[in-house]
Amino acid sequence: MKTFNLSKQLHKKLITLVYMLAISGPLYAADNFADVNQRVQEAIKVSSSWQGPTIGPSIAPSKHIVFVASDLRNDGVNSVVKGMTESIEGLGWSLHLLDGKGSKLRQSAALNRAIILKPDGIVLGGIDAKFHEQTLKTAQAFGIKIIGWHAANEAGPHPSLGLFTNITTDAEQVGDIAASLAVVDSKEKAQVVIFTDSNYSIATLKANSMASRINACQTCRLLSVEDIPLDNIANEMPTVIARLLKQFPNQITHFLVINDLYIDFATPSLTTSGMDQATLPKSISAGDGSREAYRRIRSGKHQLATVPEPLFLQGWQIIDEFNRAFHDRPDSGFLTPVHLIVRSNIQNIDLNIGVYDPDNQYRDAYRRIWK
Numbered sequence: 240m241k242t243f244n245l246s247k248q249l250h251k252k253l254i255t256l257v258y259m260l261a262i263s264g265p266l267y268a269a270d271n272f273a274d275v276n277q278r279v280q281e282a283i284k285v286s287s288s289w290q291g292p293t294i295g296p297s298i299a300p301s302k303h304i305v306f307v308a309s310d311l312r313n314d315g316v317n318s319v320v321k322g323m324t325e326s327i328e329g330l331g332w333s334l335h336l337l338d339g340k341g342s343k344l345r346q347s348a349a350l351n352r353a354i355i356l357k358p359d360g361i362v363l364g365g366i367d368a369k370f371h372e373q374t375l376k377t378a379q380a381f382g383i384k385i386i387g388w389h390a391a392n393e394a395g396p397h398p399s400l401g402l403f404t405n406i407t408t409d410a411e412q413v414g415d416i417a418a419s420l421a422v423v424d425s426k427e428k429a430q431v432v433i434f435t436d437s438n439y440s441i442a443t444l445k446a447n448s449m450a451s452r453i454n455a456c457q458t459c460r461l462l463s464v465e466d467i468p469l470d471n472i473a474n475e476m477p478t479v480i481a482r483l484l485k486q487f488p489n490q491i492t493h494f495l496v497i498n499d500l501y502i503d504f505a506t507p508s509l510t511t512s513g514m515d516q517a518t519l520p521k522s523i524s525a526g527d528g529s530r531e532a533y534r535r536i537r538s539g540k541h542q543l544a545t546v547p548e549p550l551f552l553q554g555w556q557i558i559d560e561f562n563r564a565f566h567d568r569p570d571s572g573f574l575t576p577v578h579l580i581v582r583s584n585i586q587n588i589d590l591n592i593g594v595y596d597p598d599n600q601y602r603d604a605y606r607r608i609w610k
Contacts, residue, residue, distance in 0.1 A: 322554020
């Protein structure tokens with residue numbers, strides 16, 4: 240029987256989250272191992288075929304786009320910008336960057352500055368649209384098209400938020416595939432700790448999905464859910480890891496985390512724990528795909544897998560979606576498939592670039608559409 244042993248440090252919001260999960264039971268029916276394993280193997284496969292749009296309007300002339308970044312120090316945001324910059328080469332479009340520098344106040348100021356520039360389009364790069372609804376309505380009144388990248392929990396159009404579309408992977412699918420890998424890797428004997436940050440609704444979605452998949456495994460066990468804010472990981476992780484290893488001696492098989500950063504700061508404590516490498520928990524990240532994560536996966540130490548986003552591709556998709564908006568066409572509806580990076584396919588990641596960039600000819604596909 241699966242139980243929750245909740246630590247005293249859990250945030251009240253997360254206690255409520257786990258309580259709701261506990262009383263409602265798993266969101267999924269009891270697992271069929273063969274089905275779970277098939278989903279995992281499909282996610283590991285490296286696809287060389289383009290599954291995105293193949294038709295659309297030719298490129299609109301001379302458009303000016305402003306990218307309002309949550310924080311340009313963030314590698315993910317920067318990689319999306321690089322994809323956009325590459326995609327507009329030779330199109331006659333221009334791209335202006337404004338940096339929110341990780342502060343909601345600065346992000347709001349940057350968004351207002353973007354409107355003053357009177358662009359054709361604005362990208363919300365990692366900024367939650369809900370916090371800026373009134374400002375976005377002002378932008379719409381000026382005829383500015385707005386596209387989000389991680390600006391809402393779900394991909395696709397969000398007219399109530401003023402977004403023509405939002406580009407992101409499916410958070411629930413990402414959480415599910417990460418937890419499914421733990422089930423498969425443990426042969427249905429996973430004993431799991433989940434790390435999340437309840438300040439972010441998308442992180443809560445991932446945590447819910449991971450917990451539900453583990454609960455659907457009749458012989459697996461969810462040991463604990465740890466609520467650690469992303470901006471305080473460096474301070475809290477050493478103490479939390481030490482406590483968990485003592486609380487669950489030789490029991491934890493996997494850490495499931497919503498971001499690779501948790502593993503960055505768990506690794507030193509795991510290394511100095513004195514435990515044998517074979518008995519240390521394996522970590523699986525439901526998001527990102529950082530250079531350090533890829534190095535750990537390649538070495539076979541501390542991290543089993545990550546679920547990355549194709550950031551350059553998403554930059555190209557943003558431009559394609561803008562072009563559809565400028566022609567008064569609906570969005571493409573394209574959602575990038577969930578992909579697992581593990582040791583068996585890590586050779587497809589160029590560590591010098593540090594970004595999952597699928598070899599599916601997406602650049603050629605978009606160029607053909609825009610002719």
